[in-house]
Amino acid sequence: MFRIRFHGRGGQGMKTAANLLSRAFFLEGYEIQDAPRYGSERRGAPIFAYVRADREPILERGAITRPDLILVADDSLIHNPSAGVLQNVNSRTVLLIHSEVPGEVWKDRLQFPGTIIGLPLSAVARSGAQIPVVSASCTGAAAGLVGVIRRETLEPALREELTRLGESVIAQNLETALSAYDAMQPYAGCVKEGGALSAEDYAPPDWIEIPYEDSTISAPVIYRTATSEQIQTGLWRTRRPLIDYSHCNRCSWVCSTFCPDSAIHVDPDRTPHIDYEHCKGCMICLAVCPPHAIYMEKEQPAPIEGGAR
Amino acid sequence: MRRTLLTGNGAAAWGARLAEADYVPAFPITPQTEIIEALAGWSERGEMAGRVVTLDSEHSMLTAAAAAAATGVRVFTATSSQGLLYGMEMIYTAPGWRAPFVMVNVSRALASPITLEADHNDILAARDSGFLQIHCATCQEVLDSVLMAYRLAEHPQVRLPAIVNLDGFYLSFTREPVVIPDQEQVRRFLPPFDPGNVAFRADRPASQAALVLGGSLYSYFRYEAHLATLQALTAYEEVAQAFEREMGRRYPAVEAYRAEDAEYIFFLMGAYATKAKDAVNRLRERGMRIGVVRPRLLRPYPARILQELLRGRRAVAVIDQNLSMGMGGILYSELASALYGMKDAPMLVSYIGGLGGRDISTEELFTMAAQTREAADAGVTPEPRLLYTAAELREVRKMQTIAGSKLPGHMEGKNDE
Incomplete structure (x- = not known):
């Protein structure tokens, strides 16, 4: 097969x-x-x-x-x-x-x-x-x-x-x-069909007896807040929005409000910053920016070392 | 007749189309949505005469299905999981109307916690409702079972709604070669519904499923529904024979695979049954006499057939892809009740696994076979086993650590901050 x-x-x-x-x-x-x-x-x-x-x-x-x-x-x-x-x-x-x-x-x-x-x-x-x-x-x-x-x-x-x-x-x-x-x-033909698993020579499952644990542990509750930050959804991005600060009029709210992933933060001086760890590259910010100060670049193919961005 | 590639959902939609369903009340839910998308597309393009209507919920959808069925038209609908539960009041109400229709359920595990992948707790929640239940293991079987379910549900001795069940993902989104029969062939097997007295009309008012107090009237109607369900055992045989004559494919109420001389049996239902067959082929290469027994028909329960098939075996590994909290596997307890007191009854070894789409690996099936043989040799029935590995528990610990559960020190995962 x-x-x-x-x-x-x-x-x-x-x-x-x-x-x-x-x-x-x-x-x-x-x-x-x-x-x-x-x-x-x-x-x-x-x-x-x-x-x-x-x-x-x-x-x-x-x-x-x-x-x-x-x-x-x-x-x-x-x-x-x-x-x-x-x-x-x-x-x-x-x-x-x-x-x-x-x-x-x-x-x-x-x-x-x-x-x-x-x-x-x-x-x-x-x-x-x-x-x-x-x-x-x-x-x-x-x-x-x-x-x-x-x-x-x-x-x-x-x-x-x-x-x-x-x-x-x-x-x-x-x-x-x-x-x-x-x-x-x-x-051509370098891929060969694999055989069936042998019923004699196989690695048996490492089954355990699942232990009883009280509900403080075993209820499916997420106690910690903002755990989704740990998922680097920025890895899903194929296009990267960039802010041209020379054109940004520091309106302070349009791009950050419309960002569906709350991935644009605004400094007290009204300067927006894109969180590339979590920006998925939907480009809504680019579409809504009043002075067109956001532009787009293609993400480059994998950087081999040092990963995330 | 055409052999092509279809998903389980595609096969279910083709079943409804070939049955020439007149009316399809629908509500979408993952992993069932493709079924109603396909039917809506065909209806829109005039390739299917039936009318597809979206309702506001599964409760309304089932009410519409049962009400339309009561007028004597052919009705198809489909749901899954939380949707099935949301319609549950009508799932239990509809069979009492004694108006046949067919519903496909695409099995998906129930909340909480919520998931999208398959197990059988959703469909088993409808177990005692009065719906007939047919469980499928392949995409071909899905298409064929929808056709068979109509003929069974509409059988004059039965007149009950039927559910055809397929597993989410493992069948719903999986393509396999499927023979699509010709419309003429299907018409020969499944002629237009002859509704007889199932013919509610506004100009001939009747009171459907009246209020009954005092218990005796109620008991009479409930007993009759039960007896009608049992009639479906005999009717099923007739339907399966007619289907084989027309289509050349045989679907017994209980499938037995390489079981003639088997000392040991894997007992399970749904798509994982083909994995069990694969394991049986490998185990037989190594000399173990083992087979698979799979109930297709779960309601009515084919107890006598199971007694005949399992009498004299050494032991049966019952694999439940469901869990009745505080009791265990539902197939296991039903099988035990069917075999209780029977001379030469086999030992039953209970395994719970495949919950929420968890895979049951070939290696695990090999190990179950080995344990079942050891248990038979020792003459001691082991405790039911909840399939779970050390590696899986380690992954849980990591997630619990991220979630901020207060794990004792020795339990903490590597990712603790």
């Missing part, structure tokens, strides 16, 4: 990528299972999706714990612990990262046990206005890497899944998918 995981951010098309790939497998005669996994979903938040494909009906369910192939939409996710990109990897795992940084460099940085392949984002995906949409690139690359999906299967797969988006979207995505497929030809 092929067990494949897609990691990206809400809005990058990971659910679509899983749908496209499973459709291609299905057209090649495979049984499939695909699903997205996310919590209270928001654009920009890390999500993942998975595909299982096998010649036999699939009985396994739930998140993939022994991945044969992992595709990463955007290299800034690698260092985001809540994305869980590297969970359960082993020496058989192939990891494909959309990144300008070559695969060998990533392999060295991450001390990764399996194979890493870097794939630069296509011009089409990069030109996307907000979050780069990389579903077609992920699908094309995955189809190339597993080695059992023919190039000509991608078109009917995309057509079936994307019909409602119209001909031009299909054509654009097909071009991206085919170019990713072709780029993977040197590695």
